[in-house]
Every structure is written in structure tokens, then in C-alpha cells.
Amino acid sequence: MPDALRWLWRAPEPLPAPLTKDNLQGDDALVKILPPEGRWELVMDGLGFTDAACSDAEGNFYFSDLGKAKLYKVGADGKAAMWFEGNPKISGMKFGPDGRLYAASQGSVGGPRDEKKTIVAIEPESKKVTVIATDVTPNDLVVSKAGWIYFTDTGAGQVMMCPTQTEKLPRPRVAAGGINKPNGIGLSPDGRFLIVSEYGGTNAWSFMVNPDGTLSAGERYMELRAPVNRPDSGGDGMIVDQEGRPFITSHVGIQMFDATGRLGGVIAKPSDKACVSVAFAGPDRSWLYACASDKVFRRKTLTKGIYLPGK
Numbered sequence: 001m002p003d004a005l006r007w008l009w010r011a012p013e014p015l016p017a018p019l020t021k022d023n024l025q026g027d028d029a030l031v032k033i034l035p036p037e038g039r040w041e042l043v044m045d046g047l048g049f050t051d052a053a054c055s056d057a058e059g060n061f062y063f064s065d066l067g068k069a070k071l072y073k074v075g076a077d078g079k080a081a082m083w084f085e086g087n088p089k090i091s092g093m094k095f096g097p098d099g100r101l102y103a104a105s106q107g108s109v110g111g112p113r114d115e116k117k118t119i120v121a122i123e124p125e126s127k128k129v130t131v132i133a134t135d136v137t138p139n140d141l142v143v144s145k146a147g148w149i150y151f152t153d154t155g156a157g158q159v160m161m162c163p164t165q166t167e168k169l170p171r172p173r174v175a176a177g178g179i180n181k182p183n184g185i186g187l188s189p190d191g192r193f194l195i196v197s198e199y200g201g202t203n204a205w206s207f208m209v210n211p212d213g214t215l216s217a218g219e220r221y222m223e224l225r226a227p228v229n230r231p232d233s234g235g236d237g238m239i240v241d242q243e244g245r246p247f248i249t250s251h252v253g254i255q256m257f258d259a260t261g262r263l264g265g266v267i268a269k270p271s272d273k274a275c276v277s278v279a280f281a282g283p284d285r286s287w288l289y290a291c292a293s294d295k296v297f298r299r300k301t302l303t304k305g306i307y308l309p310g311k
Contacts, residue, residue, distance in 0.1 A: 029264035033245075033256060033301050040270035043289070043296040044072065044080040050291035052093045052103065052140075053237060053279035056124075057307055061281035061289045062101070063296055064090040069109045076283045078298065084127055087111070088120060092140030092151070092185075092237070092277075094308075096164050099124060102149055104138035119149060119162065119172075133162050133169040140237060140277075142185045142194075145308060148213040150175060150194060152182040159185070159196055161213060175215045176207055184238035184248060184277075188259075189306050195221070197235030197248050202226050204235060204248060204257070222261045227251050237277035237291075241303045247288070249275050254290070270297035280305020 052064035052071075061074040066089050073083035087108035096102050101122040107115040119133040119141070132149065138160070141151035147164045157179050162172035181200030187193070187209070194207045194215060206221035224233035234251035241247070244259035247267075254267040254275065269275040273293035281289050281298075285305035289298045 029258075030256065030267065033265070033303055034267070035300055035302055038300050040290070040297040040299045041078070043074060043078060043298050045295040047294045047296070049293060050296055051237070051277050052090050053239070053277040053289055053291050054094050054101075055279050055281035055285065055305065055307065056095050057099075059281050059283055059285050059307075061279060061287075061298075062093070063277070063289070063291050064093065064103075066091055066106070067109075072296075074281065074289070074296075074298075078287075080296065084122065088118070088129070092138065094141060094143045096121070096143040096149075097145055097147055098164060100130075100164070102132070102141060102143050102164065104141050104151055119151060121164070131168050132164070132166055133172050135170050136160065136172060139183055140185050142187050143308065144187060144191050144209065144213070146191070146213060150185055150215075152185050152196060154181050154183055154199060157182060159194070159207075159215065161215075163213075176205075176218050179205055181232075183236050186238045186240045186246060187308055188240060188244050189242055189308075191308065195238065195240070195246050197224065197238055197250075198233065199235050200232050201235075202231075202233045204238075204246065206261070222246070222248075222257045223263070224248065224250055224255055225252050225263070225266065234274075236275075239278050239280055239288075239305060241280060242306050243303060245303070247278055249278055249290075254278060254288075270299075271295060 048067040069089045071084035074080045088105035090103040093103035105118045121130045138151040139154045159176040160172045161175040180198045183199040184197040196205045203220040204222035207215040208217040226233040236249040238248040256264045275292040277291040
């Protein structure tokens with residue numbers, strides 16, 4: 001009996017400390033994503049408002065200084081250099097299967113107040129800009145291997161779609177609607193599912209991508225965390241890793257979900273300012289880059305991104 005009581009009343013064994021850093025407490029699933037020694041590293045500062053994070057086939061990272069209509073390229077060494085200067089102002093961009101850079105244009109610097117927004121394509125070598133779609137109000141976009149551009153129309157609560165091989169298309173098709181201020185958009189590694197974040201709500205939607213490019217079976221698949229006393233999560237730009245895990249920027253940080261829609265952790269923002277866009281880049285696509293207001297950061301991860309148009 002004494003031995004049994006001593007065993008029952010034994011001191012609790014200490015649990016090992018979770019191998020997480022710079023994330024909200026309790027999100028232990030991040031040990032699979034963040035190395036214990038990892039932290040955010042500054043890539044570039046002194047910018048205006050950064051957005052439109054993406055990478056190319058070689059893993060180079062690109063981002064937009066939106067208000068100044070400038071695009072920057074970051075190579076394997078982590079150093080940024082001017083890649084494209086001049087109009088248009090870009091809020092979201094992705095490379096397509098034809099090698100062109102497709103972008104959501106918010107007009108031009110110094111343009112008229114009523115200037116229309118467009119979807120454009122930029123030739124990487126010549127920097128020639130071609131207008132793909134007009135009479136649109138795009139926020140962010142993604143491009144499928146099959147050559148479909150999907151972009152969010154935040155004000156209308158819709159996802160629009162149009163083919164890459166068009167010019168000055170006046171009325172792109174509505175692919176989905178009824179979303180509370182859709183913002184960020186991404187595709188699963190196999191391209192069979194489209195994910196859309198709500199800026200005005202607390203959900204991320206999932207849609208099936210049909211063989212003809214249309215969307216179906218839309219549902220609120222992931223619940224985004226929101227700050228205390230706020231009804232909206234601020235769900236913004238996103239990226240999906242090779243395991244199908246979405247990383248969605250928000251008011252509280254970069255929210256990571258597993259492929260089944262369960263929250264796996266919240267990575268703290270690199271600064272106290274808004275973080276609106278992320279992408280995996282680098283030689284092996286294991287660096288997570290983040291656009292945070294006037295600065296760009298990166299940190300090493302234990303996962304890898306994908307390049308949808310081909311790899």
C-alpha cells in the first residue's frame with residue numbers, strides 16, 4: 001500500500017519544451033515546419049507597401065512595391081535587386097505555364113482617378129506588358145497548369161476566371177461568389193482544389209477545380225483565427241507547400257493549416273505591421289518570404305514550396 005500511494009502521489013514528470021520559436025503558444029505542430037534555431041531575417045527595407053509575393057521556376061523570389069509600381073527580384077543569395085520599374089501597380093502576381101508573369105494591376109502611377117484596373121502579363125525577358133482582361137477589379141490571383149487565371153474580386157465577393165491566352169477580354173467569367181471579401185487565393189499541389197481566404201470573415205473556402213477549369217463544391221473549409229473583439233480575421237495572401245498545407249496571412253499572424261483543414265499553428269508576423277503576402281522561394285524553396293508593409297523578410301523552414309506551372 002505505501003508503495004502504491006507513493007506511485008500515485010509521485011511528482012509529475014516535466015514535459016519536453018516544444019521546439020517552436022516566435023509563434024503563439026500551444027501551436028506545437030509548428031515543430032514540423034520551423035527549425036528551433038530559425039528566426040525572421042530582414043531582406044530589404046525602406047520600401048513603400050510590399051505585396052504580390054511569388055517565385056519563378058528557379059526559385060527566385062519576386063515582390064511588388066505597390067504604390068511605386070516597382071518589382072524586385074531576390075536571388076539565391078537573399079539579396080534584392082530591381083527587376084521591373086514602371087507601370088502598372090501590382091497587388092498580386094504569379095508565373096504561368098508559358099513563363100509569363102501574370103499580375104493584378106491597380107492602375108498606373110499618376111494615372112487618372114477613374115483609370116480601370118486590369119489583369120496583365122509581363123514577358124520576363126523583354127518586360128513587355130500585355131493586357132489580358134479589362135473591366136475587372138482584381139486583388140490577388142493564381143495561375144493553373146491548365147492555363148486558367150483565377151483572381152479575387154474583393155468588393156463583389158467573387159472569384160473570377162479567364163484563360164491566359166486572351167487579350168483585352170472585357171468580361172471574365174464568375175467562377176464562385178458569396179465569399180466575405182475574398183482576398184488571398186491558392187491551389188493545391190495537384191491543382192485539383194482552389195483555396196480562397198476571407199478578409200472580411202473568418203473562413204478560408206475550398207473549391208474543386210473541374211476538368212474544364214470551372215469551380216464546384218465550394219465550402220467553408222478552414223476557420224481563421226481573429227483578434228479578440230474583432231469579427232474579421234483579415235485573411236490575406238497565401239501560399240501552399242508541397243504537403244498541401246496553406247499558409248495564410250492574417251491580423252494575428254501567418255496561419256498554417258494541414259491538408260484536412262485543421263489549424264496547425266500561427267507563425268508570428270516578422271514585425272508589428274501588417275503582413276499581407278507570403279511565398280516559398282530559394283534554391284530548394286524552403287525559405288518562407290513575407291511582405292510586411294515597408295519591409296520584406298524571410299525565414300528557413302523544414303518544408304518546401306511548389307512551382308505550380310510545372311514543378
